[in-house]
Amino acid sequence: MSYQPEELEKAHSHCLDNEIEILSSSVCGCFFCRSHFSAREVNDWDNSAGHSQALCPECGMPAVIGDASGLPVEDKVFLKEMNLAYFGPDYIATHPEAAQVYLDRYFGGKITHNQKNEKLAVTYLQTLADNGDEKAMIALASYYQDGGHFGRKNTSKAIKILSSPALKCNPEALVNLGTLYFSMPPSQETDAQAYECYAKASALGSMEGAFFFAQCYLFGVACPKDPEFGLNLLLTNFIDVYEGFLSGQESINVFINYCYRIAVCFQDGVGAEINLDRALRFLLMASFALSKESDSLSERNKEISEEIFRRISVIAKEKNYKKGDYVLDQFTFYDTLIDASDALHPIRLVHSEFDPSSHELDMELEFSAPMLFVDIGSLTCGVLNGKTHWRFTGISAFQGHDGETFTRIFTPIDGTWVFVKECNLDPVMIITFQNEEDEEEGEE
Ligand SMILES: [Zn+2]
Numbered sequence: 001m002s003y004q005p006e007e008l009e010k011a012h013s014h015c016l017d018n019e020i021e022i023l024s025s026s027v028c029g030c031f032f033c034r035s036h037f038s039a040r041e042v043n044d045w046d047n048s049a050g051h052s053q054a055l056c057p058e059c060g061m062p063a064v065i066g067d068a069s070g071l072p073v074e075d076k077v078f079l080k081e082m083n084l085a086y087f088g089p090d091y092i093a094t095h096p097e098a099a100q101v102y103l104d105r106y107f108g109g110k111i112t113h114n115q116k117n118e119k120l121a122v123t124y125l126q127t128l129a130d131n132g133d134e135k136a137m138i139a140l141a142s143y144y145q146d147g148g149h150f151g152r153k154n155t156s157k158a159i160k161i162l163s164s165p166a167l168k169c170n171p172e173a174l175v176n177l178g179t180l181y182f183s184m185p186p187s188q189e190t191d192a193q194a195y196e197c198y199a200k201a202s203a204l205g206s207m208e209g210a211f212f213f214a215q216c217y218l219f220g221v222a223c224p225k226d227p228e229f230g231l232n233l234l235l236t237n238f239i240d241v242y243e244g245f246l247s248g249q250e251s252i253n254v255f256i257n258y259c260y261r262i263a264v265c266f267q268d269g270v271g272a273e274i275n276l277d278r279a280l281r282f283l284l285m286a287s288f289a290l291s292k293e294s295d296s297l298s299e300r301n302k303e304i305s306e307e308i309f310r311r312i313s314v315i316a317k318e319k320n321y322k323k324g325d326y327v328l329d330q331f332t333f334y335d336t337l338i339d340a341s342d343a344l345h346p347i348r349l350v351h352s353e354f355d356p357s358s359h360e361l362d363m364e365l366e367f368s369a370p371m372l373f374v375d376i377g378s379l380t381c382g383v384l385n386g387k388t389h390w391r392f393t394g395i396s397a398f399q400g401h402d403g404e405t406f407t408r409i410f411t412p413i414d415g416t417w418v419f420v421k422e423c424n425l426d427p428v429m430i431i432t433f434q435n436e437e438d439e440e441e442g443e444e
Contacts, residue, residue: 008085014069016051025066029073031082033059060111099124115150171206195222227271259286284381326375330392336373345369346405354398361392400429
């Protein structure tokens with residue numbers, strides 16, 4: 001060692017809050033990638049760790065020191081010893097947060113992806129994994145699962161990591177492990193292992209786990225084929241997935257997977273009778289979710305996206321639906337609330353006006369939480385939030401208390417909708433639709 005630990009520690013303080021020093025430097029050195037460059041090349045700064053730090057223009061790490069510090073920033077030995085002291089295995093083992101900074105930046109695409117940097121990411125992941133960091137273990141297994149950009153796939157290593165006792169109750173690890181088993185050449189043994197992983201993940205409350213668990217029943221993987229049961233599992237969990245999607249707590253992919261699979265069941269008559277409108281409703285929600293991330297569609301979502309649009313156009317053609325502006329009427333209302341009608345976030349009837357001669361009902365409704373509306377007839381889906389104006393037609397009777405909220409809707413078959421608040425059965429609102437004979441009389 002040419003430099004004493006105290007010297008290195010003092011030098012390290014120059015990579016923190018170093019804006020003025022970098023601006024008054026002419027040359028800078030990076031003790032991460034060990035390159036040196038003109039101070040004018042430093043254009044990016046990072047404030048995430050509570051310090052303002054210059055980012056290296058070569059590698060993107062906050063490990064830059066300017067020569068205004070008086071330190072030998074072009075000296076290879078200095079940079080090498082700094083590197084060993086702050087990014088070497090001994091330091092990382094006791095400072096996992098330093099490894100995490102690198103990993104976040106590397107996987108966030110902020111550090112050049114090359115063989116050397118990827119190798120370092122794997123080394124860091126391994127260090128954190130050895131410390132029992134579950135997220136690092138899962139990330140490391142994913143790396144071995146697909147081999148990264150420069151490495152080689154190593155399925156057995158991935159399985160070994162994901163099967164470790166530390167991850168026994170980690171739903172994400174179980175789902176990944178199940179998918180790994182499922183991707184192997186089909187055999188009774190791997191199917192059974194996949195099934196078991198999905199069952200456990202599902203029991204631990206993972207919506208993704210429940211999705212794959214339901215798939216097992218839809219396709220008969222390691223269990224007797226029971227599409228009806230599989231579809232019911234999907235529909236039962238859908239409310240949570242929907243809420244999670246709208247609140248940003250569930251991944252868009254999980255929401256898309258549920259919508260797509262449920263739609264296919266209703267369109268093709270798997271586990272339920274064919275119901276094209278219901279299929280279309282889920283397809284429109286899926287296409288809405290896809291539009292939210294159209295800039296960065298993964299390969300898998302590109303395929304799903306094409307399939308969703310193909311299916312939408314098949315149904316639209318058969319039912320003669322055309323893309324157009326959405327209308328907030330009773331049909332949209334029904335299609336929007338049908339799957340959540342027994343446990344809504346409070347909806348307030350702000351104002352209502354019923355005209356018995358035209359049979360039209362105008363309402364202003366205030367939604368206390370965002371909802372996805374679906375207008376099947378115009379092939380649109382969007383978000384409802386706050387106050388919205390609705391017009392229902394063909395109404396024969398209306399009774400409502402402006403200012404009241406409702407959380408449940410009963411839709412008996414005789415064309416009357418009853419809106420109530422929680423368990424209080426005194427209706428907040430009752431809407432009765434004209435029956436077909438009334439309507440014909442009205443038209444004559
Ligand atoms: Zn660098």
